[in-house]
Amino acid sequence: MAAGALAGLAAAAAAAVAVEHDRLEAERAHPPTGRFITVDGVRLHYVDSEGPGQPVVMFHGNGAMIADLEISGIVARSARRYRTIVFDRPGYGYSERPRGRNWGPSEQAALFAKALAELDVERPILLGHSWGTLVALAMALEHPMQVSGLVLASGYYFPQARADVVALSVPALPLLGGVLRHTLAPALVRSMAPRAIGRLFAPLPVTEDFRAHFPLELCFRPGQIRASSEEVAVMNAAAAALARRYHEIAVPTAIIAGEADEIVETPFHSIRLAEHIPDATLHLLPEMGHMLHHFEAEKLADVLHDVAARVAHREARASLEAAG
Numbered sequence: 001m002a003a004g005a006l007a008g009l010a011a012a013a014a015a016a017v018a019v020e021h022d023r024l025e026a027e028r029a030h031p032p033t034g035r036f037i038t039v040d041g042v043r044l045h046y047v048d049s050e051g052p053g054q055p056v057v058m059f060h061g062n063g064a065m066i067a068d069l070e071i072s073g074i075v076a077r078s079a080r081r082y083r084t085i086v087f088d089r090p091g092y093g094y095s096e097r098p099r100g101r102n103w104g105p106s107e108q109a110a111l112f113a114k115a116l117a118e119l120d121v122e123r124p125i126l127l128g129h130s131w132g133t134l135v136a137l138a139m140a141l142e143h144p145m146q147v148s149g150l151v152l153a154s155g156y157y158f159p160q161a162r163a164d165v166v167a168l169s170v171p172a173l174p175l176l177g178g179v180l181r182h183t184l185a186p187a188l189v190r191s192m193a194p195r196a197i198g199r200l201f202a203p204l205p206v207t208e209d210f211r212a213h214f215p216l217e218l219c220f221r222p223g224q225i226r227a228s229s230e231e232v233a234v235m236n237a238a239a240a241a242l243a244r245r246y247h248e249i250a251v252p253t254a255i256i257a258g259e260a261d262e263i264v265e266t267p268f269h270s271i272r273l274a275e276h277i278p279d280a281t282l283h284l285l286p287e288m289g290h291m292l293h294h295f296e297a298e299k300l301a302d303v304l305h306d307v308a309a310r311v312a313h314r315e316a317r318a319s320l321e322a323a324g
Contacts, residue, residue: 016182023221030215032094034066034086039115045094046087048119049079054148054308055121057112058086061130061154063219063228065093069129071213073297078127078304085121087112089132091227093218103230104238109138113146125149125307127300129293130264131156131231134238140253141245148315149307150253153300154290156264157273158243159236172229181222190220201291203260210294246276252310253280254303258288281306 034047047066056078060068066086069075078084089108091097101107112135116124125148128136133155140147170176171185193216197206218224255277257270264270266284274282283303285292293300 019182019186019222022186022217026215026217026221030218034088034094036094037115037118039111039118042090042098042111043096044087044090044111044115046085046115047075049075049082049084051079051081051083053082054311055124056082056084056304056308057116057121057124057126058084059089059112059126059128059132059135060086060092061132062231063092063224064130065215065218067093067214068210069293071207071209072291072293074127074293074300077297077301081305082125082308083121085116085119085124087115089135089227091230092224097223097227102234103227104234105134105138105242106142106238108135109142113139113143116146122146123148125151125304125311127151127153127304128155129153130290131235133157134235134242137242137246137249140249140251141242144250147251149251149311150249151256151300151304151307152253152270152273153256154258154261154264154292155255155269155273156235157239157246157269159240160265160268162236164232170229171225172233181225185225186220186222189225193219199262200289201294202262202289203287204289204295207294210291243276246273247278249277250279252307252314253277254283254307255280256283256285256292256300256303258285258290258292260287261290263290279310 032045034045037044037046045066058069058075060066065088069086075084075086088095090103090111097103123146126136126139128134128151133152136150136152140150171181201207255270255274257266259266270284271282274280285296285299288295
């Protein structure tokens, strides 16, 4: 028994060394491309087009990072008209996710509200994809004076029983999760990645740009696995807490979703959300899946432009009314 235990420890130690080696290699191959800002002791990685016009801030989904939105083309299209800022959310890409703190949508919204204030970004339109929509919604509800409009793509808005939540949450567990993240989990996530990515893009094939340019190896690092697992674990509770207040959202909002989404049930989430937000428009894309921004970046940009026009009209009207 002692020999078996020693062999197990040796195997775990060897796996941990391999995981750390792979992490260093991934970061050497895919260094950060943006800038850094430290807020409340959290170092955040972001890119900023620094263009003129209405500011737009984008939040990626679970398991992703800035590169996902850049590769899709939506960042470049937005930057043609607006100052466009995209963050790696805490724990993803090159943004930190300190331990001992909750990192639900509300906590992330508070962090980004402070970051935007330090960057002198006033009342941006927020564009969120998938889990990032929860952060955008939390900002609109909890920091309403700092948000002028919302574009919500492929979002998860209401609690729903899901078979994958328990399994995908295991790496977030205390102690056991930490051991798994630094030994077995990276290899397991790597083996599952092709099928998972296929489902994200289904019913269409994964784009060649995504295959060629997305820094997938960064997703297998222990820190990013922890972030992804923690967000799966809190997803339903976070959605339930926000859902009670969706009717309070008072900014122009656009909801866009693929009718063939295999990750999020569009009728249960996007169509239902449109009934809760007073000033919301709904855009359903037939035969489109979860990663709609990689196929319909131009359509998503048009939806963003429409929200920007509605924001401008509302603000002009408010100025006239204030002038008497």
